[in-house]
Amino acid sequence: MPEQKKTHRVLIGKPGLDGHDRGAKFIARALRDAGFEVVYTGIRRTPEEIAAAAIQEDVSAVGLSLLSGAHLSLFPAVVQALKNAGAGDIPVLGGGIIPDEDVALLKDAGIIEVYTPGTPVTQIIAAFRSACETQEAGRT
Amino acid sequence: MKSEDILKGLRDRDPRGIGRAISLVEENDPLADEILSSLDHSLIDQTTILGITGPPGAGKSTLTDRIITKYRSQGRRVGVIAVDPSSPISGGAILGDRVRMMGHALDQDVVVRSMATRGRLGGLCAAAGAAMRILAAGGCSIIIIETVGVGQSEMDIIRIADITALVLAPGLGDDIQAMKAGLLEVADILIVNKADCAGADTLAMDMESIARESGSKDKDKAKVCMTVASEGKGIDDLIAAIEAVDASHRESGERRTRRDRAYDLEVLDWALEMIKPSIIERINAWDHDRKGAPRRHAAKLLEQECLRISE
Amino acid sequence: MGKQPEYKDWEEKELAASLKRFPERKKKFTNHGGEEIPRLAVPDQIGDQYLEKIGFPGRYPYTRGVQPTMYRGRLWTMRQYAGFSTASESNRRYRYLLEQGTTGLSIAFDLPTQIGYDSDHPMAAGEVGKVGVAIDSLADMEILFDGIPLDKVSTSMTINAPAAILLAMYAAVGEKQGVAVGKLKGTIQNDILKEYVARGTYIFPPWPSLRLITDIFKWCTEQTPEFNTISISGYHIREAGSTAVQEVAFTLANGITYVQAALDAGLELDYFAPRLSFFFNASSDLLEEVSKFRAARRLWARIMRERFNAVKPESRMLRFHTQTAGYTLAAQQIDNNIVRVALQALSAVLGGTQSLHTNSRDEALSLPTEDSVRTALRTQQVIAHESGVTNSVDPLAGSYFIEELTDRIEVQASELIEKIETAGGVVAAIEDGFIQRQIENSAYEYQQEIEKGERIIVGVNEFQIAEQTKPPLLRVDPEVENAQVRGLKALREKRDNKKVAEALANLSRCARTSANLMPEILAAVKTYATLGEICQVLREVFGEYRG
Numbered sequence: 001m002p003e004q005k006k007t008h009r010v011l012i013g014k015p016g017l018d019g020h021d022r023g024a025k026f027i028a029r030a031l032r033d034a035g036f037e038v039v040y041t042g043i044r045r046t047p048e049e050i051a052a053a054a055i056q057e058d059v060s061a062v063g064l065s066l067l068s069g070a071h072l073s074l075f076p077a078v079v080q081a082l083k084n085a086g087a088g089d090i091p092v093l094g095g096g097i098i099p100d101e102d103v104a105l106l107k108d109a110g111i112i113e114v115y116t117p118g119t120p121v122t123q124i125i126a127a128f129r130s131a132c133e134t135q136e137a138g139r140t
Numbered sequence: 141m142k143s144e145d146i147l148k149g150l151r152d153r154d155p156r157g158i159g160r161a162i163s164l165v166e167e168n169d170p171l172a173d174e175i176l177s178s179l180d181h182s183l184i185d186q187t188t189i190l191g192i193t194g195p196p197g198a199g200k201s202t203l204t205d206r207i208i209t210k211y212r213s214q215g216r217r218v219g220v221i222a223v224d225p226s227s228p229i230s231g232g233a234i235l236g237d238r239v240r241m242m243g244h245a246l247d248q249d250v251v252v253r254s255m256a257t258r259g260r261l262g263g264l265c266a267a268a269g270a271a272m273r274i275l276a277a278g279g280c281s282i283i284i285i286e287t288v289g290v291g292q293s294e295m296d297i298i299r300i301a302d303i304t305a306l307v308l309a310p311g312l313g314d315d316i317q318a319m320k321a322g323l324l325e326v327a328d329i330l331i332v333n334k335a336d337c338a339g340a341d342t343l344a345m346d347m348e349s350i351a352r353e354s355g356s357k358d359k360d361k362a363k364v365c366m367t368v369a370s371e372g373k374g375i376d377d378l379i380a381a382i383e384a385v386d387a388s389h390r391e392s393g394e395r396r397t398r399r400d401r402a403y404d405l406e407v408l409d410w411a412l413e414m415i416k417p418s419i420i421e422r423i424n425a426w427d428h429d430r431k432g433a434p435r436r437h438a439a440k441l442l443e444q445e446c447l448r449i450s451e
Numbered sequence: 452m453g454k455q456p457e458y459k460d461w462e463e464k465e466l467a468a469s470l471k472r473f474p475e476r477k478k479k480f481t482n483h484g485g486e487e488i489p490r491l492a493v494p495d496q497i498g499d500q501y502l503e504k505i506g507f508p509g510r511y512p513y514t515r516g517v518q519p520t521m522y523r524g525r526l527w528t529m530r531q532y533a534g535f536s537t538a539s540e541s542n543r544r545y546r547y548l549l550e551q552g553t554t555g556l557s558i559a560f561d562l563p564t565q566i567g568y569d570s571d572h573p574m575a576a577g578e579v580g581k582v583g584v585a586i587d588s589l590a591d592m593e594i595l596f597d598g599i600p601l602d603k604v605s606t607s608m609t610i611n612a613p614a615a616i617l618l619a620m621y622a623a624v625g626e627k628q629g630v631a632v633g634k635l636k637g638t639i640q641n642d643i644l645k646e647y648v649a650r651g652t653y654i655f656p657p658w659p660s661l662r663l664i665t666d667i668f669k670w671c672t673e674q675t676p677e678f679n680t681i682s683i684s685g686y687h688i689r690e691a692g693s694t695a696v697q698e699v700a701f702t703l704a705n706g707i708t709y710v711q712a713a714l715d716a717g718l719e720l721d722y723f724a725p726r727l728s729f730f731f732n733a734s735s736d737l738l739e740e741v742s743k744f745r746a747a748r749r750l751w752a753r754i755m756r757e758r759f760n761a762v763k764p765e766s767r768m769l770r771f772h773t774q775t776a777g778y779t780l781a782a783q784q785i786d787n788n789i790v791r792v793a794l795q796a797l798s799a800v801l802g803g804t805q806s807l808h809t810n811s812r813d814e815a816l817s818l819p820t821e822d823s824v825r826t827a828l829r830t831q832q833v834i835a836h837e838s839g840v841t842n843s844v845d846p847l848a849g850s851y852f853i854e855e856l857t858d859r860i861e862v863q864a865s866e867l868i869e870k871i872e873t874a875g876g877v878v879a880a881i882e883d884g885f886i887q888r889q890i891e892n893s894a895y896e897y898q899q900e901i902e903k904g905e906r907i908i909v910g911v912n913e914f915q916i917a918e919q920t921k922p923p924l925l926r927v928d929p930e931v932e933n934a935q936v937r938g939l940k941a942l943r944e945k946r947d948n949k950k951v952a953e954a955l956a957n958l959s960r961c962a963r964t965s966a967n968l969m970p971e972i973l974a975a976v977k978t979y980a981t982l983g984e985i986c987q988v989l990r991e992v993f994g995e996y997r998g
Contacts, residue, residue: 006167007167007231007232007256009163016562016577016578017562017563017566017568017575017652018562018582019646019649019651019652020650020651021651021691022691022692022778022894025891025895026894026895028234029891029895031232032227032230032233032234033227033230034230034232035230035231035232036232037226037232037233037235037254037256038232038233038234038235039236039254040234040236040238040239041238041239041242042236042238042239042242042998043651043998044566044574044651044998045242045245046246046574048245048246049242049245049246052155052245052246053238053242053245053252055155055159056155056158056159056251056252056253057235057238057254058156058159058160058162058163068562068578068581068582069581069582069817069818069927070578072577072929073576073577073929077576077577085155085156086156087156097782097815097816097817099816099924099926100921116782117781117782118781118911120902120912121898121902122902139160196884197883197885198883199882199883202882239998240997240998242997243997309883310875311873311874311875311879312883334875334879334882337875338875370882371656371994372994
């Protein structure tokens with residue numbers, strides 16, 4: 001009989017005004033099916049709202065999805081909002097229609113991983129798991 | 141993080157401290173004990189706990205959102221525990237109730253915590269009860285527990301509420317039939333949501349007749365409220381009904397009775413939660429032959445466990 | 452070719468009338484060899500079943516098309532959706548497209564415009580000019596159509612929640628150009644219901660939104676008889692992950708809801724129904740898509756006749772725009788997308804579309820470059836002029852496979868519509884998430900098939916290569932947002948703010964009554980009240996929808 005494993009809690013959010021949530025919802029479900037508890041914020045959230053929800057829900061990682069092209073301003077804004085709220089230790093992952101040359105810019109701005117269409121979901125799940133483990137190890 | 145830090149966070153109403161505290165309890169962390177025993181119990185006694193349940197699609201989250209708005213306008217600090225089922229296969233869960241409450245996301249005095257049922261041995265009363273205690277210690281004077289009204293664990297969880305409201309809506313058909321049996325018995329308030337939709341009047345008449353029969357010597361008759369949560373209609377009347385039920389429960393001593401019962405349920409759940417790891421350990425370690433009645437083995441195992449504890 | 456009595460009857464009635472009004476593009480349609488290609492192939496024996504299910508083009512139930520001669524008479528409108536950055540930048544792209552032979556404009560607005568925020572609203576930060584053009588006021592709209600005579604083009608606008616405001620701005624621009632409002636041609640999307648389930652650019656709750664829509668129906672029928680007042684869209688439902696059957700069912704269920712809302716508002720059915728139009732997705736399963744278009748046309752005709760008792764033939768015709776499926780575009784080996792788009796476009800043409808947008812090969816990476824847009828347009832032109840599929844009407848009719856699939860889609864879609872109605876209709880089904888859940892489940896299954904390799908996507912999960920070259924991408928300069936905000940600030944200082952305030956107060960009063968909102972919106976727009984200001988007034992009266 002297996003011991004209960006620690007359940008990772010993550011938040012999937014859509015900052016900005018983009019309503020295309022097919023990708024976000026797919027990732028949310030794939031994470032659930034991989035054993036995560038996934039708090040979903042719905043569409044059209046401000047970076048501050050996402051940060052506040054992440055803190056109240058005590059998640060170990062935040063995933064953002066954006067297809068509108070506003071990622072260069074909105075993803076870093078979520079990282080900043082978390083910092084401002086004293087939760088800079090919660091890692092942020094991002095995905096969406098993001099040109100290659102933006103990926104490096106986003107990583108410089110503190111987004112730990114960036115995924116574009118066609119990435120296998122197993123790779124994304126593994127990244128969330130590792131992000132959660134790192135965050136949780138740093139808690140004590 | 142140390143328990144003093146977390147307790148200080150609770151007193152300071154720090155959202156991070158509240159969030160961490162609930163997680164530690166949810167995970168059965170060794171710190172949980174310390175935190176829970178050091179909470180300010182006077183605050184817990186002063187809190188009102190409102191349970192909202194109903195079938196999927198009845199509009200619980202939208203209604204909760206409106207109730208939050210109303211209580212916030214009265215200056216009260218509101219806590220919400222939104223419960224969603226865990227997947228029995230993966231153990232994961234999608235916690236989506238927050239979506240409808242995001243309008244309050246930046247309000248420091250609305251604390252929302254989503255909670256999955258997880259594969260618990262006991263009911264959910266232990267975990268939800270602990271979350272409720274933490275939110276109360278974190279300054280919430282009203283705590284709403286929202287849960288889907290299907291299945292046993294959801295039924296149980298509602299028993300830790302002081303007041304229970306059952307939300308129904310026209311057009312949900314069979315779900316309502318299933319609800320009638322169990323939850324109607326414990327509901328203090330029957331809410332007919334989407335009261336502007338076809339079929340609402342029939343549903344309301346049904347509810348009225350059930351409400352008339354629902355009273356007993358131990359329990360007042362249920363009140364029926366009509367709402368259109370998506371438009372904010374009927375919320376004032378609903379809040380008035382909640383207050384009336386609360387006042388009546390306080391006067392009759394029902395509130396105390398329910399709190400005592402809830403306390404006992406929490407104790408039972410905790411006991412089951414606590415015993416689980418060592419039972420699992422014993423099963424794993426025990427070189428038993430898997431013959432005969434499993435029930436006998438279980439009894440033997442418990443006997444050994446009790447011996448260990450008493451030593 | 453048989454000349455059965457039914458065929459003759461059609462020739463004498465629908466065909467003759469059509470040929471009189473619109474002669475065919477050529478005197479004779481021939482192959483290489485000079486043989487004449489039949490206008491319409493039919494079976495030797497025309498029985499009741501044929502008449503009931505398939506029939507003749509331009510005749511109920513319109514399975515074979517809404518026009519008797521279809522593309523022999525006139526090709527579909529080649530309409531490329533475009534818009535980005537500022538009004539003047541988009542204006543340049545539109546002029547380029549018109550020069551290249553596009554026959555209708557299709558305006559993409561940025562998200563703040565679509566959600567009723569001015570470019571300086573905090574929620575607009577980072578989004579200005581990104582997925583479309585930023586329009587804050589009539590001043591921007593004037594620049595957008597500078598040098599484009601509105602009596603010569605038909606303009607489609609992808610705008611929903613604030614459709615009334617953009618329509619009013621369009622009419623005001625026309626007026627300044629000296630074009631009578633009655634001469635305006637085009638389409639506003641104006642389909643709010645699918646925003647709640649699939650696209651997300653809602654502002655107000657469902658019921659006030661429906662009122663805005665019926666106000667537009669009424670105003671347009673009186674003022675702009677050539678304008679399509681709505682484009683009931685399955686496109687985004689499919690993009691969100693639905694199946695073909697769900698696309699048809701949810702779209703037509705939304706259509707039913709709009710018709711009912713207009714009837715409830717006291718409008719005469721045959722007065723507004725001819726101006727309803729539809730918008731579908733052309734995805735990759737070629738034969739299923741062809742059948743889907745045919746099934747949708749037949750099902751809508753039956754709904755309009757049997758359920759609503761529509762009398763005018765135009766009220767029963769499902770006319771639609773098509774766009775190829777954005778979700779099928781891959782970011783890997785992007786040239787493969789050209790082939791995908793060609794097949795999808797072909798399905799739309801074989802399915803009888805009235806207008807078509809073909810996606811560009813680079814859209815999985817960013818906004819399309821000018822070169823990519825040209826190739827996309829050329830794809831349509833090749834189908835139109837080289838493929839030969841336009842020479843005969845509904846050339847796949849009578850294929851056992853196509854007809855069986857058409858029947859099946861119609862039956863399944865109509866069962867799903869019934870399910871929604873028993874659950875209390877579309878609005879209730881949206882509020883309790885029924886429609887969203889259905890779409891979500893289909894999307895999840897589809898993606899899982901790709902993840903598991905059960906569904907092969909060329910270049911993505913099979914036939915991959917290591918790609919070295921990066922295609923050139925179009926980027927919107929972040930400076931656009933600042934420039935737009937500066938322009939807006941200058942406008943607020945320059946205009947007559949007293950007039951603006953008056954117009955907004957009038958609008959607010961009107962919104963609290965049941966009077967038609969269009970005249971007040973038009974009056975407000977003309978004072979250069981901004982889109983955000985107008986929407987704010989309506990938000991205060993109607994409230995806001997939360998997803």
